[in-house]
Amino acid sequence: MAGGRGTRFWPSSRIENPKQLLNIVGDTSMLQMTVDRLKKMKNVEDIFIVTGEDLAPKIRKLISGIKPNNIIVEPSGKNTAPAIGLAALHIKNIRQDAVMGVFPADHLIVGYQKFARTVRSAIQLATKNGSLVTIGINPTFPSTAYGYIQYDPNSPEDHLNGYSVKTFAEKPHKKLAIRFLKSGDFLWNGGMFIWKTSTFFEQIEAHMPDLSNQLRKIEKRIIQKQDFTRLWNNIDPESVDYGLMENANNIYVVKAEFEWSDLGSWEAVYDVSPKSKGKNVIRGEGVVIDGHNNLIQSNGHFTAVIGADNLVVVNTKDATLVVPRDKVEDVKALVHYLEKNKRNDLL
């Protein structure tokens, strides 16, 4: 899943260079890291990238090791349920009994072996039980940025680290998030799903009948190699969480053993990055003198921070951002400002 924009990483992220194409933590882009991770588990012809028309040419050029035909292009952004549906159609047409996995292209995952073990458990559950399987992240703080998954601790599949799901909950308010965390049987929804395509289509038919109808029509067009843009554009946007997971039964969750971050902000980049002296993170060229806990991200630019703590300083070719680490969410306000002032050169 490599659509989406990621305004929170301005000035690094731009409309034409969104988060999944940035090297914000490693030496390669988030999308390339995701592809490389999956290539260790599966054949390259079994890996598909779903993205929008605007990004597809760039992804074809930048991402190595993916067959051009395996880049699935959404004619327009319709949120995750239709995007996954489109991918499922492509996969079904290649192999009827396939198990598919859905992975966001802009999340950080550390610990390949643990990741592979988790995914294999999920595949077993999806195959054996005909379930919708999701991967749940052990919550470390009462985040209001993620959906939550309540699981049954006394499930029969706990030898696979798998549990039947009681409820899928939307992003909670702070108080509710604290209650979720205290209860001990809630996990974060990391947006990773594993299921047989046949299970997926059955469940879509049951819970999202309109989308199901549209996908059937689109399938015919795809088989006949015809354009399906008009059909696609008539689809109502919906997330797979809200449209499917919150309504379906027979859902299992596998607890992730690996380290995970959705890298939702510059603060998250600071968190997951190795620290140098003074707990500063310096990516690119720069120095901190008499300062602590700063993040410098500097591209082709020498950046000096003197006598300051807890700042994020990001330099790109044409723009610079300075924001305290506890205010990184306000980068969105800046992007709104740039939109309002028609600064398309900076968006």
Next chain:
Amino acid sequence: MAGGRGTRFWPSSRIENPKQLLNIVGDTSMLQMTVDRLKKMKNVEDIFIVTGEDLAPKIRKLISGIKPNNIIVEPSGKNTAPAIGLAALHIKNIRQDAVMGVFPADHLIVGYQKFARTVRSAIQLATKNGSLVTIGINPTFPSTAYGYIQYDPNSPEDHLNGYSVKTFAEKPHKKLAIRFLKSGDFLWNGGMFIWKTSTFFEQIEAHMPDLSNQLRKIEKRIIQKQDFTRLWNNIDPESVDYGLMENANNIYVVKAEFEWSDLGSWEAVYDVSPKSKGKNVIRGEGVVIDGHNNLIQSNGHFTAVIGADNLVVVNTKDATLVVPRDKVEDVKALVHYLEKNKRNDLL
């Protein structure tokens, strides 16, 4: 006086682009502003620039309205007493009875009419009394960055705003500076001097005999159009304040009526600049969202400061500085760091 380096304005100031050549407050360089101010009072052939060999070619190219022969080149930096001596030799050889004025090329002066009135008073005093005359700045806070001038409030020349000087004091410690300010009869030494060249050479002979001897020898070489580098290089460096003004008698000070700043740091630039909303100063392209009292100086770069107060953020083509306004003195530490790490590209 256009020598000197000004490391405090890194990353804008560089070895090859020191403070006097920067547009840090106006639309032209500090040196050009100084030249333009003096051109309103005097003929252009009477204005001389003293600078080092490294900067002379650049100044010839950048500064308009100065005759090439009026750029006086020091073979090496020897502090202000020799530099002023060299200028005095040139002036004396053009006109024996000249009154010369010495003005730093990197100070901000606001209020031309008041400046001209102050200088004219100083010229009168220098001519009438055969005095060394200096221009004193009314101190506004107990600065430890300037020398102080104690004057006699009951002087006979107070109709010219001129007073006889009791003592020239070096940069004081904080406690002493507070006492100076309280006493009410101290002014800041702004490094501006007016005197007849004949008075100057008499006083140099009396108080700096070694320099006096060297200047005599150099004078002969200049008259014979011969190179004087070797003689110059043997001169001991000394400031005119320490070598001459602290020892001489018959010194007068004229109180400056104009607004003055030596622009000693980015903080001084913030102080003298017009403020926009939130008391931010934005020079170049940039925006402050939810922040106050910041200085942004941005050259060909869009700079966004979000949710931060009291910061200095400076962008140049190849470097960025972020420092709290109350720590701008530490920019020197950064320049030392760059020197130590042989980052000549950034010096």
